[in-house]
Amino acid sequence: xxxxxLIFLLLLISSCSHLRKPFNQRLNALSECEMxxxxxxxxxxxxKNIIRNENCSEEERNKKRSLRRxxxxxxxxDHINNFKNSVPANHYAYAKKEMAKDHQNxxxxxxxxxxxxxxxLALREEEISDHILMIIPGHASSSQKSDxxxxxxxxxRLEIAYKIFKRDHYAAILVSGGNVHPKDTPxxxxxxMKKVLMKKYGIPEYRIAIEPYARNSITNLRNAGRFxxxxxxxxxxxxxxxAQNYYYAFNEISFxxxxxxxxxxxxxxxxxxxxKNATEYKVSQSVLxxxxxxxxx
Numbered sequence: 001x002x003x004x005x006l007i008f009l010l011l012l013i014s015s016c017s018h019l020r021k022p023f024n025q026r027l028n029a030l031s032e033c034e035m036x037x038x039x040x041x042x043x044x045x046x047x048k049n050i051i052r053n054e055n056c057s058e059e060e061r062n063k064k065r066s067l068r069r070x071x072x073x074x075x076x077x078d079h080i081n082n083f084k085n086s087v088p089a090n091h092y093a094y095a096k097k098e099m100a101k102d103h104q105n106x107x108x109x110x111x112x113x114x115x116x117x118x119x120x121l122a123l124r125e126e127e128i129s130d131h132i133l134m135i136i137p138g139h140a141s142s143s144q145k146s147d148x149x150x151x152x153x154x155x156x157r158l159e160i161a162y163k164i165f166k167r168d169h170y171a172a173i174l175v176s177g178g179n180v181h182p183k184d185t186p187x188x189x190x191x192x193m194k195k196v197l198m199k200k201y202g203i204p205e206y207r208i209a210i211e212p213y214a215r216n217s218i219t220n221l222r223n224a225g226r227f228x229x230x231x232x233x234x235x236x237x238x239x240x241x242x243a244q245n246y247y248y249a250f251n252e253i254s255f256x257x258x259x260x261x262x263x264x265x266x267x268x269x270x271x272x273x274x275x276k277n278a279t280e281y282k283v284s285q286s287v288l289x290x291x292x293x294x295x296x297x
Contacts, residue, residue: 068169070128075171080206083118092226093213094290094297100212101179103186107212112194115206116172120231123171133228133236134170135281136161137220137244138177138189147185149192153241158193160277161239162201170237173197174227176211176220178296188212213296217244218260221268223296225283238279248281249273264291 089110100107123132139153154177165173175197177189190210197203211227214220221238228236238248247254249271257267266286273279291297 064131064168067128067131070126071123071132071171072169074123074126074128080119083122085121086114086117087121087230089113092230093211093223094226095213095295099178099295100188100191101186102188102191107188107191107210109210109212112191113209116209117231119206120172120233124232128171129232130235131237131280132171133231133233134161134165134173135221135224135236135238136173136175136193137214137217137238137240138175138193139241139244140177140181140185140189142181144181147182147187149187150189150196154189154193155196157240158196158201160241162197162203164237164239164278165203172207172209173203174209174211174224174236176214176224178213178215180215190214215293215296216263217247218256218263218268219291219293219296221248221281221283222264222287222291225268225281225287228283229285229288233283235280235282237274238281239277242276245273245277245279249279265289 093109097109098106100109120133123129136157138150139157140151144151161173164170175190175193177193179185179188190212194205194208194210197208198205209227211220211223214223224236228234238245240248247256250273251257251267251271256271260266260268264286266289267284268281268287269284270282271279272282
């Protein structure tokens with residue numbers, strides 16, 4: 001009965017804009033522990049089954065194992081420098097270049113992403129495309145005052161992502177986040193995350209893409225989705241901390257879909273929870289539509 005009442009309350013709130021905004025603020029303010037309790041109260045044991053992926057058939061598991069072997073074999077060959085084709089950055093990045101800066105220097109997204117773009121196109125030629133790209137959204141609190149390169153949440157997400165990246169042999173990582181908080185920060189989230197992945201975790205530059213313009217959790221995925229589509233990738237893996245992971249995975253009850261339609265005019269795509277820190281993202285072609293935000297259209 002409690003479960004039914006809570007779901008009814010969520011449906012009521014989602015239909016009332018004057019209730020939805022304060023509830024959304026409260027939901028976003030939940031700690032990861034509180035968020036997990038909240039999700040458990042709605043889904044009960046179902047969430048545990050999804051996280052353990054018990055509903056995944058043996059055939060699906062074998063396909064994923066085969067894919068991982070192909071990716072591992074691909075990178076074991078000494079042919080990276082032979083790849084020449086890449087996708088021009090303006091095909092997936094709509095913001096003006098000066099919107100992404102490392103201190104006073106404009107970030108050259110064309111130069112930054114050319115190596116990984118070549119690798120992804122080469123993988124596509126070998127018919128390896130889905131489930132090879134990992135997306136890591138950045139994080140900076142709106143109340144953040146100290147001017148630091150990356151906060152603890154962003155660093156935690158990178159650590160989690162590195163473990164999954166190595167465990168499952170993903171081909172590439174896309175880090176997403178702009179110059180957002182605090183105001184006039186000289187640090188770009190995506191650029192700083194790329195530096196950590198290279199220096200701390202030893203991931204080569206040709207396996208890291210940056211998306212340096214996104215200003216919130218929704219445009220993180222919209223912009224990443226544009227990159228996916230232009231590289232022939234239909235599905236990717238979002239890796240993040242638990243609270244945000246549940247926000248994405250349970251997109252209907254977390255109001256992700258509602259908020260996306262309010263901001264962009266469409267839903268981002270489909271989501272499937274795979275584990276506590278990872279959700280599959282199937283991108284919608286709608287993300288290719290240009291937005292109206294002058295900072296990040």
